[in-house]
Amino acid sequence: MAEAVLKSKKRSSSGIFNTKWEPLIYLAPFLIGVIIFTLYPFFNIILISFKEGYRQMTGAFQSFGFDNYVHIFTDPYFINALKNTAMYVGFVVPISTALSLFFANLLNQKIKGIGIFQTAFFLPMVTSVTAIGLVWKLMFNDRIGVINAMLGLFGVERIEWLLDPAMNIWALIIYGIWNMMPFTIIILLSGLQNIDPLYYTAAKVDGASSRKQFFRITVPLLAPTIGLTCIINMISASKVFGELFPLFSGRPGTAYNLFTMVYYIYYEFNVARHLGYAAAASIILFIIVFVFTMIQLYVQRRWRYY
Amino acid sequence: MQIKIDHLTKKFPDTTAVDDFTMEFESGKLTALLGPSGCGKSTMLNMLAGILPATDGHIYFDDDDVTDMPPQKRGVGLVFQNYALYPHMTVLENICFPLEIQKVNKAERIEKAKEMAKLVHVDQYLDRKPKELSGGQQQRVAIARALIKTPRLLLLDEPLSNLDARLRIEMREEIRRIQQETKVTTIFVTHDQEEAMSISDSIVLMKDGILMQVDKPQALYDDPNHTFVASFLGNPPINNLEGIINDAGDFELKDHSATIKLNEKKGIKGEEVILGIRPEAITIGPDFNTKAEILERYTMGKEELANIKIGSAELRVYISVDHDCKKGDVIDLVLRNKGVFLFDKASGKRL
Numbered sequence: 001m002a003e004a005v006l007k008s009k010k011r012s013s014s015g016i017f018n019t020k021w022e023p024l025i026y027l028a029p030f031l032i033g034v035i036i037f038t039l040y041p042f043f044n045i046i047l048i049s050f051k052e053g054y055r056q057m058t059g060a061f062q063s064f065g066f067d068n069y070v071h072i073f074t075d076p077y078f079i080n081a082l083k084n085t086a087m088y089v090g091f092v093v094p095i096s097t098a099l100s101l102f103f104a105n106l107l108n109q110k111i112k113g114i115g116i117f118q119t120a121f122f123l124p125m126v127t128s129v130t131a132i133g134l135v136w137k138l139m140f141n142d143r144i145g146v147i148n149a150m151l152g153l154f155g156v157e158r159i160e161w162l163l164d165p166a167m168n169i170w171a172l173i174i175y176g177i178w179n180m181m182p183f184t185i186i187i188l189l190s191g192l193q194n195i196d197p198l199y200y201t202a203a204k205v206d207g208a209s210s211r212k213q214f215f216r217i218t219v220p221l222l223a224p225t226i227g228l229t230c231i232i233n234m235i236s237a238s239k240v241f242g243e244l245f246p247l248f249s250g251r252p253g254t255a256y257n258l259f260t261m262v263y264y265i266y267y268e269f270n271v272a273r274h275l276g277y278a279a280a281a282s283i284i285l286f287i288i289v290f291v292f293t294m295i296q297l298y299v300q301r302r303w304r305y306y
Numbered sequence: 307m308q309i310k311i312d313h314l315t316k317k318f319p320d321t322t323a324v325d326d327f328t329m330e331f332e333s334g335k336l337t338a339l340l341g342p343s344g345c346g347k348s349t350m351l352n353m354l355a356g357i358l359p360a361t362d363g364h365i366y367f368d369d370d371d372v373t374d375m376p377p378q379k380r381g382v383g384l385v386f387q388n389y390a391l392y393p394h395m396t397v398l399e400n401i402c403f404p405l406e407i408q409k410v411n412k413a414e415r416i417e418k419a420k421e422m423a424k425l426v427h428v429d430q431y432l433d434r435k436p437k438e439l440s441g442g443q444q445q446r447v448a449i450a451r452a453l454i455k456t457p458r459l460l461l462l463d464e465p466l467s468n469l470d471a472r473l474r475i476e477m478r479e480e481i482r483r484i485q486q487e488t489k490v491t492t493i494f495v496t497h498d499q500e501e502a503m504s505i506s507d508s509i510v511l512m513k514d515g516i517l518m519q520v521d522k523p524q525a526l527y528d529d530p531n532h533t534f535v536a537s538f539l540g541n542p543p544i545n546n547l548e549g550i551i552n553d554a555g556d557f558e559l560k561d562h563s564a565t566i567k568l569n570e571k572k573g574i575k576g577e578e579v580i581l582g583i584r585p586e587a588i589t590i591g592p593d594f595n596t597k598a599e600i601l602e603r604y605t606m607g608k609e610e611l612a613n614i615k616i617g618s619a620e621l622r623v624y625i626s627v628d629h630d631c632k633k634g635d636v637i638d639l640v641l642r643n644k645g646v647f648l649f650d651k652a653s654g655k656r657l
């Protein structure tokens with residue numbers, strides 16, 4: 001016994017193996033990947049965002065300072081992108097969360113054929129976003145689209161969703177809400193299924209209506225899960241980008257009016273080739289997402305019951 | 307409130323959990339529903355609460371037929387086996403919840419809740435969340451929540467099964483006290499015969515969904531009408547010997563290795579029977595007619611017990627300390643009148 005202890009002690013002090021560095025060796029492949037593909041670009045972008053007139057090929061730049069930031073904050077397209085993104089997040093996240101909560105609650109009922117409905121709701125998750133976007137483009141069509149046709153039944157006049165710049169953002173928001181729901185429903189549904197049905201039985205004996213049960217039991221017990229989906233959805237909504245392509249044939253709105261943060265970054269980088277501006281905008285986006293996350297984490301901690 | 311059930315039946319796809327019950331629960335009394343696991347106690351309780359619909363039969367609260375009444379209209383308080391306190395509410399909010407549903411104004415319901423908390427001795431924990439309470443405290447909060455709406459009927463489903471032995475005894479006395487203070491008709495589910503014996507006014511003993519016997523605890527012990535009842539109650543358990551009634555009307559072991567003289571002849575002959583002998587139902591002394599060999603003597607707490615052998619049958623009995631017989635001795639013994647029962651072997655019924 002004592003001999004064994006001695007032996008193992010001896011082994012652990014020999015060479016680079018069996019030292020405190022040993023774990024690092026095993027982690028190295030992963031760490032190297034993270035350094036090359038995440039950490040290096042991250043710090044590099046911070047640097048680039050301070051280099052005015054940065055050229056990717058030569059690495060040359062004119063000056064080091066806040067010029068890029070000053071530029072983007074005086075660029076009406078960037079301000080517009082900020083506004084559009086804020087509006088998108090502000091409408092899409094709460095509305096899709098509320099709707100998802102409603103549908104998740106319905107899907108959690110014990111009724112016949114519920115499996116069919118569950119599948120139907122989750123189908124969008126395994127379907128190509130672009131294909132869905134193209135279908136939405138068709139639905140939003142002001143002449144042959146089903147949305148206008150339905151609104152027409154209520155006497156609403158023809159809306160040029162995809163042509164009228166003022167309506168573009170609403171088309172994007174409606175599509176975004178729909179797009180976000182399947183994922184949110186899945187998360188909320190799994191949260192609902194973790195709630196002990198006994199609480200509902202107890203509430204029923206006490207005479208609580210289904211409405212009361214929903215607001216006094218379901219919602220508070222689900223609050224941590226709701227908070228989680230909110231963080232995830234706010235972050236992903238802040239990065240709205242891919243949704244624009246199928247709706248507006250690759251343009252940010254009919255009249256370049258619907259820039260979003262990521263579209264602005266993409267545009268400055270890929271089209272205008274202003275790497276400094278793109279980098280500065282990325283940093284601003286990063287800060288916004290970071291602040292969101294911190295606020296959410298703080299609120300969520302206060303919400304946690306058990 | 308008096309509860310009457312009439313041919314009450316609950317069938318599940320592959321079991322009959324409650325089979326044709328007809329009985330009454332006395333008003334203002336504490337009745338224990340006792341039986342082994344899976345015998346249908348919870349099913350019975352849930353039907354009384356209205357959570358489970360009955361397959362057949364009727365439930366009456368006083369004279370109202372409540373069989374199809376939804377739970378919220380029945381005015382029952384229900385305490386669940388694992389309490390089901392709402393984890394996101396404080397103790398005070400939990401106790402208040404039934405009144406909140408009834409839209410009682412806030413000041414009034416808080417006052418009432420504090421009163422209830424005092425009754426069950428949890429008034430110093432009002433601001434805590436359930437997870438910050440011990441099992442016993444949680445249970446008392448659950449009782450307070452059930453009592454606050456002044457239910458006509460209080461139902462408790464094995465409320466003590468999660469507690470340790472000492473706390474169980476403490477809490478069952480507590481339940482007894484609360485019941486006697488509030489005088490609410492109470493039905494208490496348990497599978498522990500000692501628990502049922504010690505706190506209830508009467509016991510409903512069930513087995514496999516069938517009602518075996520309803521009686522006062524002592525009467526159930528002293529006068530069981532079925533071998534199952536006799537075996538379920540009592541610790542150490544009753545000794546069951548299988549045999550037949552011989553021509554003289556006495557009990558003879560199945561393998562004829564011994565005969566035990568019965569004090570009370572039943573006027574039957576040749577029938578296959580089970581003789582139940584409670585451990586305390588024998589007396590030792592000279593001139594008695596049944597011989598037994600002492601296999602072992604031991605003490606359990608303050609009690610003196612012995613394993614003895616009559617013919618081929620082994621029994622566990624109490625032997626007074628006064629008898630200084632030891633292992634291997636052969637003693638004479640006789641049965642007392644009390645605590646000795648004859649049951650029909652086939653049906654298990656008392657003869």
Ligand SMILES: Nc1ncnc2c1ncn2[C@@H]1O[C@H](COP(=O)(O)OP(=O)(O)OP(=O)(O)O)[C@@H](O)[C@H]1O
Nearest residue numbers: 318319321323342343344345346347348349350497
């Ligand atoms: N929802 C159900 N569906 C089908 N069978 C059920 C259902 N609930 C109970 N049973 C069956 O009915 C019988 C009685 O169950 P019940 O829960 O009433 O037993 P119990 O006496 O409360 O047991 P325990 O002491 O273990 O709680 C059991 O055989 C059980 O398997």
Ligand SMILES: [Mg+2]
Nearest residue numbers: 347348349463
């Ligand atoms: Mg049970």
